[in-house]
Amino acid sequence: MPVDSALSLESVSFLLVWTAIAIYALAFIAYVVDLSRRSAVAVDRSAQRELVSVGAGAASVGGAAGPASAVEELRAEGRAAEENLNAAPGRRTRLLWARIGTSLTWLAFLFHLGGVITRGIVAGHVPWSNMYEFALTGTVLIVAVYLGVLFRYDLRFLGSLITGMVVLMLGGASLPFTFYVEVVPLADPLKSVWLVIHVFVASLATALFAIAFGLSVLQLMQARREQRAIAAVGTGATMRSGPGFLRTLPGAEALESLAYRFAIMGFVFWTFTLIAGSIWANDAWGRYWGFDTKEVWTFVIWVLYAGYIHARATRGWRGARSAWLSIVGFAAVIFNFTIVNMFFKGLHAYSGLS
Amino acid sequence: MSPSRSDDVTVDPLRPADHADAAADSMDAGGSSPDDTVNSPALGVVGWARWGWRQLTSMRTALLLLLLLAIAAIPGSLVPQRSADPNGVTRYFTDNPDLAPILDGLQLFDVYTSAWFSAIYILLFISLIGCVIPRTQHHWKALRARPPRTPARLERLSTYRETLIEGADADPAAYAADAVALAEQQLRRGGYRTERYDTDRRGAPSFSVSAERGYLKETGNLIFHGALVGVLIAVGVGGGFTYTGQTVIIQGDTFTNALVDYSSFNPGRFVDENSLVPYAITLDEFSVSYVAPDESGAGQAGDFVARLTTQRAGEDPTAGEVRVNHPLDVAGDRIFLMGNGYAPTITVRAPDGEVVYSASVPFLPQDRNLTSLGVVKVPDGLPEQLGLVGFFYPTVAELETGALTSGWPALVYPELTLNVFEGDLGIDGGIPRSVYALDTTDMTQLTGGTTGVDSIRLLPGETAEIPGGRGTVTFEDDSAVTPTGEPVKRFVSLSIHRDAAATWVLVFASIAVAGLLAALFVPRRRMWVKATVQGPNVRIEYAGLARGEDPTLDATVERFAGDHGASLAGRGASKPT
Numbered sequence: 001m002p003v004d005s006a007l008s009l010e011s012v013s014f015l016l017v018w019t020a021i022a023i024y025a026l027a028f029i030a031y032v033v034d035l036s037r038r039s040a041v042a043v044d045r046s047a048q049r050e051l052v053s054v055g056a057g058a059a060s061v062g063g064a065a066g067p068a069s070a071v072e073e074l075r076a077e078g079r080a081a082e083e084n085l086n087a088a089p090g091r092r093t094r095l096l097w098a099r100i101g102t103s104l105t106w107l108a109f110l111f112h113l114g115g116v117i118t119r120g121i122v123a124g125h126v127p128w129s130n131m132y133e134f135a136l137t138g139t140v141l142i143v144a145v146y147l148g149v150l151f152r153y154d155l156r157f158l159g160s161l162i163t164g165m166v167v168l169m170l171g172g173a174s175l176p177f178t179f180y181v182e183v184v185p186l187a188d189p190l191k192s193v194w195l196v197i198h199v200f201v202a203s204l205a206t207a208l209f210a211i212a213f214g215l216s217v218l219q220l221m222q223a224r225r226e227q228r229a230i231a232a233v234g235t236g237a238t239m240r241s242g243p244g245f246l247r248t249l250p251g252a253e254a255l256e257s258l259a260y261r262f263a264i265m266g267f268v269f270w271t272f273t274l275i276a277g278s279i280w281a282n283d284a285w286g287r288y289w290g291f292d293t294k295e296v297w298t299f300v301i302w303v304l305y306a307g308y309i310h311a312r313a314t315r316g317w318r319g320a321r322s323a324w325l326s327i328v329g330f331a332a333v334i335f336n337f338t339i340v341n342m343f344f345k346g347l348h349a350y351s352g353l354s
Numbered sequence: 355m356s357p358s359r360s361d362d363v364t365v366d367p368l369r370p371a372d373h374a375d376a377a378a379d380s381m382d383a384g385g386s387s388p389d390d391t392v393n394s395p396a397l398g399v400v401g402w403a404r405w406g407w408r409q410l411t412s413m414r415t416a417l418l419l420l421l422l423l424a425i426a427a428i429p430g431s432l433v434p435q436r437s438a439d440p441n442g443v444t445r446y447f448t449d450n451p452d453l454a455p456i457l458d459g460l461q462l463f464d465v466y467t468s469a470w471f472s473a474i475y476i477l478l479f480i481s482l483i484g485c486v487i488p489r490t491q492h493h494w495k496a497l498r499a500r501p502p503r504t505p506a507r508l509e510r511l512s513t514y515r516e517t518l519i520e521g522a523d524a525d526p527a528a529y530a531a532d533a534v535a536l537a538e539q540q541l542r543r544g545g546y547r548t549e550r551y552d553t554d555r556r557g558a559p560s561f562s563v564s565a566e567r568g569y570l571k572e573t574g575n576l577i578f579h580g581a582l583v584g585v586l587i588a589v590g591v592g593g594g595f596t597y598t599g600q601t602v603i604i605q606g607d608t609f610t611n612a613l614v615d616y617s618s619f620n621p622g623r624f625v626d627e628n629s630l631v632p633y634a635i636t637l638d639e640f641s642v643s644y645v646a647p648d649e650s651g652a653g654q655a656g657d658f659v660a661r662l663t664t665q666r667a668g669e670d671p672t673a674g675e676v677r678v679n680h681p682l683d684v685a686g687d688r689i690f691l692m693g694n695g696y697a698p699t700i701t702v703r704a705p706d707g708e709v710v711y712s713a714s715v716p717f718l719p720q721d722r723n724l725t726s727l728g729v730v731k732v733p734d735g736l737p738e739q740l741g742l743v744g745f746f747y748p749t750v751a752e753l754e755t756g757a758l759t760s761g762w763p764a765l766v767y768p769e770l771t772l773n774v775f776e777g778d779l780g781i782d783g784g785i786p787r788s789v790y791a792l793d794t795t796d797m798t799q800l801t802g803g804t805t806g807v808d809s810i811r812l813l814p815g816e817t818a819e820i821p822g823g824r825g826t827v828t829f830e831d832d833s834a835v836t837p838t839g840e841p842v843k844r845f846v847s848l849s850i851h852r853d854a855a856a857t858w859v860l861v862f863a864s865i866a867v868a869g870l871l872a873a874l875f876v877p878r879r880r881m882w883v884k885a886t887v888q889g890p891n892v893r894i895e896y897a898g899l900a901r902g903e904d905p906t907l908d909a910t911v912e913r914f915a916g917d918h919g920a921s922l923a924g925r926g927a928s929k930p931t
């Protein structure tokens with residue numbers, strides 16, 4: 001292949017990636033606007049319910065709706081939100097800004113995917129031979145999981161988390177003065193099918209953990225709001241707690257069990273990551289386990305999530321405490337993400353066998 | 355666990371008392387068994403032992419130990435470990451002379467074999483075994499027990515559907531019995547274990563089928579935890595039969611699998627170092643390719659291949675290859691390619707022309723372009739011992755400072771430079787010395803450095819005088835003996851491993867994954883279908899109960915009720931009344 005055309009395809013890939021980053025940033029903004037407008041949606045809906053209940057001759061009289069009915073209100077909101085969460089894509093609440101956010105995410109994803117594929121064509125191998133390519137492929141998988149999950153659950157309220165995370169990771173890795181590097185041949189140790197599987201499942205697990213993380217954070221916020229509402233019963237205090245969009249989200253318990261579902265899927269993929277990594281290490285270095293930095297952190301994350309799963313089954317740990325474990329687990333994943341990449345750099349020195 | 359609910363106990367998995375789902379059960383148990391009560395005054399030795407054991411095998415302890423394990427593993431990633439990075443530890447001691455001994459006292463350089471780390475995982479596994487054994491016994495019984503009696507009031511369950519069949523049949527009792535029989539059939543086909551519970555109270559006959567599925571969930575959980583024990587044992591026992599050793603082979607040379615031929619050797623506890631499997635390995639050729647200078651990634655090395663001839667005792671030699679990621683199997687040992695470099699052949703002659711030293715010397719690469727460092731020690735044959743320290747440049751280039759470097763990793767313009775030292779090599783004192791380092795404390799430098807005499811510079815085939823008429827040194831041209839006709843031989847460093855346990859670890863890990871999948875994703879649930887005769891009508895009730903996380907329960911009951919109703923209707927049509 002003439003050098004010139006290879007170079008131009010490489011810069012096409014780079015341009016595609018930067019276009020994707022810009023669109024992700026727009027999607028992020030749309031999703032944030034969506035969250036900020038959701039409280040208005042919630043107010044509309046509760047007004048509608050109020051009308052219905054007044055029409056049905058309910059005992060609530062105008063503005064005197066007491067805190068006890070605030071708890072009722074809370075429950076009703078939670079139920080409505082849960083229904084919406086499980087609704088088929090066509091039958092979800094019409095949230096203009098969330099739809100804009102999702103459409104932009106799809107658009108960005110296509111550019112992003114184009115960037116990955118062109119990069120792979122130029123390189124002639126799976127594009128994860130260095131930190132830049134690793135971030136490129138890892139984030140495309142994260143977005144793919146998010147978009148895929150949207151077909152099943154209406155998790156658009158996590159859109160700002162996912163797009164924000166992708167902008168940071170991809171943008172951070174694509175700056176010419178950080179990790180961006182031109183295509184180079186794959187170093188010998190990276191030529192292993194186990195490594196391909198290893199990186200692939202690790203990225204999928206990361207995406208699932210990210211979603212579980214977002215849900216756990218929301219669970220904690222929602223739980224606080226619910227507690228305040230219950231505490232307010234009888235005191236006559238009006239309840240105002242937490243950002244308004246929480247009113248359009250399922251209750252803390254529903255969020256918790258959803259977070260758990262994603263976390264266990266993530267845990268299974270992480271277990272595969274661990275095993276695939278060991279098989280590769282056994283072929284590359286002759287030992288399946290050696291407690292080097294990256295191995296230690298993969299192990300720590302695995303144990304943390306095993307702890308999270310246990311916590312969900314331990315009396316006194318369900319709820320807020322287990323949610324914190326999910327958050328700590330994801331913090332460790334992010335830490336490892338950077339460590340892994342540094343490790344890849346270390347591998348280059350190894351690959352030169354010099 | 356809960357005698358008051360014996361009905362349930364026969365089918366529910368046994369869980370530690372503080373399991374979230376066991377809340378009601380353990381409260382019952384607390385009252386019924388005196389040993390349970392923490393503050394019981396009459397707690398004897400046995401009582402305390404039991405109490406301690408129950409604490410150790412509780413969910414809370416398991417959780418705390420898991421979290422401790424995660425935290426305890428972290429320091430090993432922050433401080434260099436003797437097992438993974440011994441040089442890092444040495445450097446740490448030099449850099450932090452005050453801190454290092456303290457950390458060493460806390461076993462922070464050997465975290466994963468330290469007393470505290472071991473204590474945590476040993477306790478965790480004792481807890482695990484203590485937890486799994488009673489659960490396994492219980493599950494074994496549960497596997498052969500009957501599904502529980504149909505609750506009297508199904509409508510209280512969270513997932514509930516009912517239909518009323520009005521005047522469905524001339525004989526409503528027969529219709530009801532038939533409907534339940536059909537339901538049982540369908541449930542069985544759906545993988546449920548079923549049991550019929552029919553009653554006839556006050557002339558209102560009621561037929562019901564109680565069904566349970568998802569025993570595999572608990573089976574999977576037990577297999578998962580059991581397989582973790584398997585992994586631990588395989589790692590622990592296997593480690594004793596494992597050895598790893600390093601060796602360097604220069605092209606054309608032969609290594610035999612015996613202790614003397616290893617440069618380092620780490621045997622497990624049960625390895626007999628004196629009876630290693632006998633075989634020999636000869637390095638025929640090492641090849642590597644470099645990305646051309648005008649392409650991106652210029653100079654990056656790749657496609658490393660060491661071509662070897664291996665020979666086992668009493669067999670014909672066979673040819674083999676070692677590549678990165680593709681070790682070579684020889685007699686159950688696995689041979690890995692760890693490094694490579696150049697081994698220039700150097701000959702030293704005494705002033706009278708007698709050869710006092712001649713060997714190919716592995717020079718250790720120092721950078722990407724394989725600027726390499728090597729040492730020659732000439733202990734005998736000269737009036738005083740001689741040491742040579744030299745650099746080898748595969749493609750020599752001069753920096754602006756005048757210092758030499760290598761500009762390219764392949765042999766384009768190879769050159770060897772040597773500095774000569776005379777004096778005591780320090781190898782007679784019995785202290786082992788690295789062949790790659792020269793201890794110059796008792797030696798005088800003759801060339802290079804501050805001596806005012808230029809270092810010796812040699813191209814392949816050239817010979818130079820050692821200053822002061824001490825003899826000559828030759829950089830031999832090996833073109834005739836290398837397979838590619840290159841003037842300098844190459845060497846490879848190989849790592850030779852025997853790990854009998856790796857396969858077992860993988861087997862147990864795979865079993866663990868299979869168990870995990872079942873434990874996490876097989877839904878465990880109960881279903882009941884009850885048909886009650888109410889005058890001329892038949893009321894059919896469907897109810898489901900989740901055991902643990904089961905997001906699809908509601909939809910399942912809904913679907914089942916639909917299917918069952920449809921096939922009932924279908925039957926009714928085909929059956930003349």
Ligand code: HEM
Nearest residue numbers: 306309313370411412413416478481482485575582873874
């Ligand atoms: C090496 C340490 C351990 C690890 C890595 C581990 C991991 C796990 C995992 C991944 C699960 C989820 C699978 C499932 O729900 O069936 C689980 C569940 C469970 N583990 Fe462990 N475990 C460990 C030790 C223990 C110990 C010591 C106990 C006993 C106290 C225990 C009791 C349980 C129980 C009862 C469940 C079922 C939880 C539920 O009902 O959801 N585990 N464990």
